Amino acid sequence: MAKTQITIIDIARELNISPSTVSRALRNHPDISRKTVEIVKECAERLSYKPNEMALNLRLGRNNIIGVIVPEIVHYFFSSIVQGIEETASAEGFNVMLFRSEESYEKELKITESLINARVAGVLASLSKETDRYEHYQQILDNDIKLVFYDRICIGIITDRVVVDDYAGALSAVEHLISTGCRRIAFYSSPLHLEISKNRRNGYLDALRKNSIPVDESLIFVCDTREKAMELTPQVLSLPEPPDSFFAINDHTATGILYAVKKAGLRVPEDISICGFSGGDLALACDPMLTTVEQHGYEVGKTAAKLLIDKIKGITHGQYTNRIIKTKLMVRGTTKTAP
Amino acid sequence: MAKTQITIIDIARELNISPSTVSRALRNHPDISRKTVEIVKECAERLSYKPNEMALNLRLGRNNIIGVIVPEIVHYFFSSIVQGIEETASAEGFNVMLFRSEESYEKELKITESLINARVAGVLASLSKETDRYEHYQQILDNDIKLVFYDRICIGIITDRVVVDDYAGALSAVEHLISTGCRRIAFYSSPLHLEISKNRRNGYLDALRKNSIPVDESLIFVCDTREKAMELTPQVLSLPEPPDSFFAINDHTATGILYAVKKAGLRVPEDISICGFSGGDLALACDPMLTTVEQHGYEVGKTAAKLLIDKIKGITHGQYTNRIIKTKLMVRGTTKTAP
DNA sequence: TTGTAAGCGTTATCAC
DNA sequence: GTGATAACGCTTACAA
Numbered sequence: 272m273a274k275t276q277i278t279i280i281d282i283a284r285e286l287n288i289s290p291s292t293v294s295r296a297l298r299n300h301p302d303i304s305r306k307t308v309e310i311v312k313e314c315a316e317r318l319s320y321k322p323n324e325m326a327l328n329l330r331l332g333r334n335n336i337i338g339v340i341v342p343e344i345v346h347y348f349f350s351s352i353v354q355g356i357e358e359t360a361s362a363e364g365f366n367v368m369l370f371r372s373e374e375s376y377e378k379e380l381k382i383t384e385s386l387i388n389a390r391v392a393g394v395l396a397s398l399s400k401e402t403d404r405y406e407h408y409q410q411i412l413d414n415d416i417k418l419v420f421y422d423r424i425c426i427g428i429i430t431d432r433v434v435v436d437d438y439a440g441a442l443s444a445v446e447h448l449i450s451t452g453c454r455r456i457a458f459y460s461s462p463l464h465l466e467i468s469k470n471r472r473n474g475y476l477d478a479l480r481k482n483s484i485p486v487d488e489s490l491i492f493v494c495d496t497r498e499k500a501m502e503l504t505p506q507v508l509s510l511p512e513p514p515d516s517f518f519a520i521n522d523h524t525a526t527g528i529l530y531a532v533k534k535a536g537l538r539v540p541e542d543i544s545i546c547g548f549s550g551g552d553l554a555l556a557c558d559p560m561l562t563t564v565e566q567h568g569y570e571v572g573k574t575a576a577k578l579l580i581d582k583i584k585g586i587t588h589g590q591y592t593n594r595i596i597k598t599k600l601m602v603r604g605t606t607k608t609a610p
Numbered sequence: 611m612a613k614t615q616i617t618i619i620d621i622a623r624e625l626n627i628s629p630s631t632v633s634r635a636l637r638n639h640p641d642i643s644r645k646t647v648e649i650v651k652e653c654a655e656r657l658s659y660k661p662n663e664m665a666l667n668l669r670l671g672r673n674n675i676i677g678v679i680v681p682e683i684v685h686y687f688f689s690s691i692v693q694g695i696e697e698t699a700s701a702e703g704f705n706v707m708l709f710r711s712e713e714s715y716e717k718e719l720k721i722t723e724s725l726i727n728a729r730v731a732g733v734l735a736s737l738s739k740e741t742d743r744y745e746h747y748q749q750i751l752d753n754d755i756k757l758v759f760y761d762r763i764c765i766g767i768i769t770d771r772v773v774v775d776d777y778a779g780a781l782s783a784v785e786h787l788i789s790t791g792c793r794r795i796a797f798y799s800s801p802l803h804l805e806i807s808k809n810r811r812n813g814y815l816d817a818l819r820k821n822s823i824p825v826d827e828s829l830i831f832v833c834d835t836r837e838k839a840m841e842l843t844p845q846v847l848s849l850p851e852p853p854d855s856f857f858a859i860n861d862h863t864a865t866g867i868l869y870a871v872k873k874a875g876l877r878v879p880e881d882i883s884i885c886g887f888s889g890g891d892l893a894l895a896c897d898p899m900l901t902t903v904e905q906h907g908y909e910v911g912k913t914a915a916k917l918l919i920d921k922i923k924g925i926t927h928g929q930y931t932n933r934i935i936k937t938k939l940m941v942r943g944t945t946k947t948a949p
Numbered sequence: 950t951t952g953t954a955a956g957c958g959t960t961a962t963c964a965c
Numbered sequence: 966g967t968g969a970t971a972a973c974g975c976t977t978a979c980a981a
Contacts, residue, residue: 279975289952291952291954292950294974295976322727322975323974324729325673325729325974326976328975329662329958329959329974329975330957330975332957344696345689345890350685357683357710366709366724368706388663389705414660526894552862558872558896617958619959627968628968629958629969633959633960634960642966664959668958668973668974669959669973
């Protein structure tokens with residue numbers, strides 16, 4: 272057990288040279304002779320010297336930490352994003368500090384403060400559902416910390432952004448339903464103030480319009496969890512003019528719909544078609560397997576991290592990029608095959 | 611945009627007092643007069659001063675970072691653990707630095723080195739499947755960094771440990787199957803060198819023995835993914851003496867079994883019972899919903915983080931705790947109700 | 950090629 | 966109560 276940590280000074284003393292020479296040797300400074308470098312490195316190894324990053328960071332006025340703000344951790348889409356971020360970050364020599372906002376503005380505020388105090392190099396953020404003020408993100412920029420938004424972006428702040436193509440995803444999903452003969456397509460949405468709701472709703476609406484299907488507002492509901500879907504769907508099915516299909520804002524909701532539809536004695540997809548939005552294993556566990564829009568969270572994470580790191584490195588100084596990650600419709604068993 | 615960061619010295623200059631007074635006032639040192647404290651805090655607020663944690667860490671020779679090593683991120687059990695860790699850590703004023711070992715020993719080695727260089731306060735680790743040497747963890751301890759293992763623990767190193775009660779979970783699952791009339795219970799396991807395989811296998815075997823059911827080795831298979839289960843199960847079902855039930859090492863595998871069984875025209879649970887191990891939403895998406903053993907990853911994370919933080923704070927100096935998190939059998943639709 | 954010394958922002962120690 | 970000073974471990978002009 273090392274009583275006290277080994278420093279550059281210990282190595283210097285051991286070898287009767289100066290600390291600066293040790294520092295330079297360890298960093299492969301060109302001025303230092305091959306021999307000194309060797310001796311120093313051997314000694315560092317022997318004493319199992321570990322450079323103190325805290326000192327280095329203070330000295331250099333920077334560190335290699337990327338702060339990641341994520342609304343939820345136990346969540347297929349977000350954990351895929353975190354995985355993409357971690358992979359890119361570690362490949363580029365950055366460490367990931369993870370924070371969960373828990374969909375709370377207050378938490379988000381505390382997190383951004385921690386991030387500023389820690390003087391992280393950059394921040395990757397997705398807004399909590401509650402957040403409708405953005406000063407705390409402006410503060411991040413004011414403190415010279417790079418910032419990239421992903422998925423739940425913030426329009427008011429000028430930064431790079433990475434989003435999923437919600438509009439196109441919804442459009443393709445609903446067009447698929449239409450192409451298989453569906454005409455009365457119910458839409459289960461998240462609360463309407465969220466960008467994803469707006470974009471997917473627009474995709475839904477445009478798909479109907481493009482196919483000359485009248486929009487029936489009474490088929491649009493705010494319902495975005497499995498539980499709510501299990502409760503709401505029986506009522507929807509017993510409407511005078513019930514839907515022939517459902518488009519759900521996420522796969523959890525879709526599984527709730529599926530459950531309720533089967534429980535009502537209807538066949539899927541013969542009587543009722545269902546399409547979700549998310550991707551992941553949940554869709555495969557369903558019976559029939561769920562048709563859904565895959566969001567490619569991993570790509571979102573990788574792209575956002577790359578954008579941020581380029582900003583940190585100064586490669587993309589002054590440029591602001593909006594990146595859109597394509598979705599992919601995964602056609603499975605809860606929708607019919609086109610006639 | 612703040613050209614340069616505000617320091618304690620800026621505040622001192624602004625108020626014509628010394629930096630040490632400012633420091634003490636901000637920290638509510640008892641020696642400082644109420645008035646000075648007020649003035650200093652007002653000024654700090656006005657200049658939007660943010661304490662530089664890098665300087666503080668260097669000065670104090672410590673930081674508030676907990677390093678977390680996790681084999682996989684997109685994984686219900688592990689992401690639940692991370693959520694428990696993050697929650698506990700942030701409540702106690704610690705930040706979480708997340709690393710994914712990707713089940714690789716090499717990666718794990720690099721991660722522990724980063725962790726030591728960063729002088730993190732503590733580490734929470736779960737071994738990669740590859741790892742069979744432990745010097746890198748001993749190094750962590752040698753560098754005076756606290757260490758707690760969770761789930762995939764390491765026996766060779768003396769530290770706190772938090773594990774799931776795999777044995778009892780398997781025992782209760784198999785006893786449940788037996789109590790509902792099952793006699794020929796197939797076991798789909800992970801590779802046998804893993805602790806979880808051994809423990810759950812022992813639970814499986816003991817449940818049979820306790821109920822005087824002969825063990826049939828030909829009903830034990832290495833099969834731990836959905837894909838493999840979909841491939842293997844039809845063969846198992848067409849055995850001369852096929853099983854009447856399946857106990858799977860995880861829920862993904864169980865969903866594969868369920869798929870294959872239904873495809874073979876058998877009814878679940880009337881003809882075949884299925885029980886998984888994991889918990890989470892996947893089990894609910896199945897039809898019928900999957901009976902499974904809930905592992906309480908969130909609890910594992912919370913417990914491990916608490917143990918680590920107590921160690922860091924010196925509350926539990928010199929003690930080493932082994933904590934076992936209880937599992938819970940969630941009886942659902944893929945098993946029969948007891949007669 | 951190597952050494953000296955200053956300084957990153959903070960706090961602990963010792964004076965006053 | 967408050968101020969001066971040193972120190973945490975490292976890098977980097979500037980000197981030699």
